[in-house]
Amino acid sequence: MSYIILPDVVHYACTCGILKPISKLYFCRHCLELRCGFCVCHEADSHYCDKCAENLPSSEARLKKNRCGNCFDCPSCHQQLSTRAATVGPKNPDDPKAAPRKVFYLLCLLCRWSSRDVGIPDQAAVSGGWPERENIYAHRLQEIQDMYKAIVLSDKQQKLDKDKKKQRRYMSFTDRTGITASMLRKRIGWPDVPNPLLKAKPTELNNKAIAKEEVEEFPEDLLTSPVNLSLATTMEQRLVQPEWQPTTIDKLFPIHKHLSVKRSQRCRSCEHNVSKPEYNPNSIKFKIQLFAYYHIPEVRIITVEPLRAGKVSELLLKFSNPTQHQTSITLFPYKVDDVIACEDNRTEVISQSSEEKGSGSQPSSITHTSLTRQPSITIKPRPIKTRVVADVVVPNASFVLPPRDDAAEYDDSGDAHNIQNDPKIVVWRKSNKAVIKLQVTPNSDLNIGDEVTTAFTIQHIYINTITTVENKEPQKCEHKVKVFLTLGNLVGGS
Template structure:
């Protein structure tokens, strides 16, 4: 059987309504929702250099303009610069006892760019200390930054004065101490200590003065032939916005940008769905709730030639990635509303038919809480409910929904290498399940392309996959608690190929 490896062929519908392959989705085990990269909160955990693996805090990275102080990249091809050693003559050639000395310089192994091409002097040690190019507008930029900081502080001062004039009818309370520090200070008769930074006034900034005398263009600008190998590209100029060199002889090495390790947080319950290790040497994750490890994966095995109005056979492979047995049911798209996704959960029972729905309570942060609670988590974005968008995927074929469901055993890594006979007593319908091994099963579906399609149009079929997810997260303080089972539904769309002409 020929497998279709392309991931974009099988797409799952995210909670927000976007179509994504399963490799680009996350599954929150707390609110039981599928999340993509656009409906999660991105938080930066650490900054590091991917070449020297130097880790630095956020404050230091901000001061260094998010660049590494040791690693340099080539200004021509943007690859890493290597340090090459060379031997030069002694400082005093007339001294008979003088020996040649070793120096180092920067060299690109890709485009052969060298620091000697732009006149950077060679260094004795290879540990850094390369001369930096000064910006002639550095003083002006510093003045503008300081002026904007004073403007921001002045706006804060005016906002605080307006808040003091407003009389609050009700007191604000906190969960830990009851009264806030501001209310306690008012009760005992103390005034709020003024912030010395807010009393500063915005210093007047001298505006830029336009020049009346502009340098004229050279006479040979329209007659001299252009040498493209001596002129920099737009990308090379934008990488050095302070100077924007026009010719290649003014290209200087660029400090490498820092990379970040970021964690992803669910916007509904504020739990992490992905969190890497803090150490830049490690590629592991502390939390790795990818949908690939919780939701059954669907692969297209084979499909018969697609012709308008004629039924075709479709074979799909379902893979169970979890360590628990699950039951998969194929439903029609009309069984799941477009903008509402219902999940039915219950405690673990003896049979799967006894699953009872329970209500989910998302742990979202209300915007009506006191201001003191909101300011305690300034580094985290406040959670809010994302309004799903309508999926605009057009379905071009009808699918015959099977009446029976099928069971997927738990994942067993050792069974992948066991070719001995496997006996399953699942009482599968032979018209539905055609093949199974370990945690995989191949089912057969009948599809009929629509007669409204034109020759060569893409045939897309969709259905709802309902599977039983076993949630092992503790939801109560009871000692003898059992795993929680949930009936999770997700919409799936398959791109089967182009429509063919009628058979002769």
């Protein structure tokens, strides 16, 4: 018997067909489906600096190029720079009443790089006011931006002119009479003021490159002088500062820290939020937190006997109920088709395999008329590429898991909630957890060292507490999810 502690050995099948651990899945309470990171829309709610916790609106963050104005990163190792104080002598040492003064500089606590290494003067205040480097190519970059803006505006103007020729209906008085704003200004006597970007052609805004017959000679010191790699910057250090791209370490200057974002995830099918954080940067709470491990039973591998081809091995799995309601779990063999039905029998959706589905088919989802809207985006299912090479014998009976009780974790009385357990199925139970014994048989055509993967389907009772005008009471539904287990490698022997 070996205890498996490998991470990510238990995977759940998402609606789109991707296998993910339960910690990386969401559960939409409106369409009652598992959603992975590809099945949700990611939206940026707020921008903030994770060091000074300054919250910036999206417009201001865009103007600042998504960088904080007060915090800096080390240009050498890209860690956060700390502000350090130092005591220096007075400005007038001849004055006996002059006292020493404090100055502040930037220091990296990892690689010991400091702002003094590149000649940045010390500041008299903690807040900084550090001098900004001026980009010598700023004017050239602005010319290029103006050139491309003129090209875009010219293309739009040409497209509008073509549309006006084809357009038959007049949308305004000037279009009906054929008088434009430019003609009106001429009739009144005012000078015509065209768009400044259309005054000149786009090619005139950019200085043309002129070929030269005489070029600079190749410097011989590049071939004769020894190369000191400790003074040269790495490719990563150069690409972090694309405006300057320093080649030597004496040109490394502090980098403004990138802003972080708080994002929310929205279900692509029903457009409801599955995760939404608080706007306050100091808060780690969530307004909406529909993670899968809060609603779907968690499966963990306890022990598994050595796996041999064609031989039966014993497998112990622990099931945990994360909800506040009692649930009943039934195990089914892994099949291609799954049926998910609601208790009131008003909706029933069959999940077909990706091989049987066409290119325009929709994934399986419980579309309840009172809970969800029409799906706005069709999620294309992906085939499950994981090969199941072992058969698992699932019990015919179901077992019950009590609701989660945080206080029961510290109770050693072993209260089983008066639940009659089948000793052939349940070998251990405590609080909302139960250990189930299963029989696994790897395929006989496997070789020694091959990875053994098995799968089965879990059906559990889910209590949907979302109330609507039509149904004010919680609804009870039977939800199915496919679970894939990586049991380890095949061993030899009999």
